[in-house]
Amino acid sequence: MLFIMANAFPFLSLELGGRVEENILLSSGLAMYQMGMPDLGIIIFFTSIGFPFITIICMLYLLIPLRFGIVPPAMGPIYRLIEAINPWSLISVFMLGVLISIVKLQDLANVITGFSLYALVGLLVAFAAARANFDSRVNLGTF
Numbered sequence: 001m002l003f004i005m006a007n008a009f010p011f012l013s014l015e016l017g018g019r020v021e022e023n024i025l026l027s028s029g030l031a032m033y034q035m036g037m038p039d040l041g042i043i044i045f046f047t048s049i050g051f052p053f054i055t056i057i058c059m060l061y062l063l064i065p066l067r068f069g070i071v072p073p074a075m076g077p078i079y080r081l082i083e084a085i086n087p088w089s090l091i092s093v094f095m096l097g098v099l100i101s102i103v104k105l106q107d108l109a110n111v112i113t114g115f116s117l118y119a120l121v122g123l124l125v126a127f128a129a130a131r132a133n134f135d136s137r138v139n140l141g142t143f
Contacts (some may be wrong), residue, residue, distance in 0.1 A: 002123040003056055007049065010114035012098070014105065022132045025049065025116060028094075047090040052127065055089050059134060086131065091124050 010022040026049065033041030058078050065072040072078070096118070105111050 002126055003053065005119035006116050006123050009116040011013050011116040011120070012102070012114055013112040014109045015112060020112075022114070025048070025120070030068045044094075048094040051089040052091050052123075054085060055082055056127075059130060063134075067133055083135070089127075091120070091127055095124055096119060098136040 007025050009024070010028075011025050013020050015021075015024045026045070028048065029041045029043075029045035031041070032038075032044055058081055062072055062075060062078055062082075098120075102111050102113070
């Protein structure tokens, strides 16, 4: 739910000279793509939206059936996919960049934080807790 809220609502708004420019999370990669840096735009999209989304969906695919004692099909390949893209799920790096940008932009314009920023902070905490508890060394018993 936090991921959906982080991507659906305004992230940051800049007010300068009476003009307000709202941004959503997707607009960061899209702006780089439109400014002639498509490689950077694609990397930003995948590391801040794509890979975290895939990780969350795959973790839910594995954990919900296991909670009810059912072994999901293709459990091994899905788990390996999660482990392979985990280093590229850079929500925390993206958040650090946003916080630095907010501090730097305070002198130039009025920065208005949106609901999506707070959802992203919650997602960052929940994502870190989920990854810390998603341990491959756990004995699954009869699974």
